[in-house]
Amino acid sequence: MKFTRKLNKLGKYSYTVVVPKAIIDTLGWHEHQKVSISLESGRKIEIKDWSPTQRVSRPRGKK
Incomplete structure (x- = not known):
């Protein structure tokens, strides 16, 4: 598909x-879904399904 x-x-x-409905349907995405947007190689924009990053839990220091 090319638009x-x-x-x-x-x-x-x-x-x-505006992203065409055909692309959204193909990806199985829905309204209000979080997506990640990044600049690739300085010339391309990449839009991916957002995935939460895993945080490393750190022990809390005393104040």
């Missing part, structure tokens, strides 16, 4: 891109 979309400015510091 062409325009960038739309949203406020002062953000832009939006």
Whole structure:
């Protein structure tokens, strides 16, 4: 699948891109789902399903 979309400015510091429903359905995503966005190789934007990072629990020090 290949689609062409325009960038739309949203406020002062953000832009939006509308992702076609066909892509969302293929990925099994749903409305309000968290996604991770990263810049790959300086030229590509990668959008992935968000997964929580595992935090290393640290012992608390005395104050």
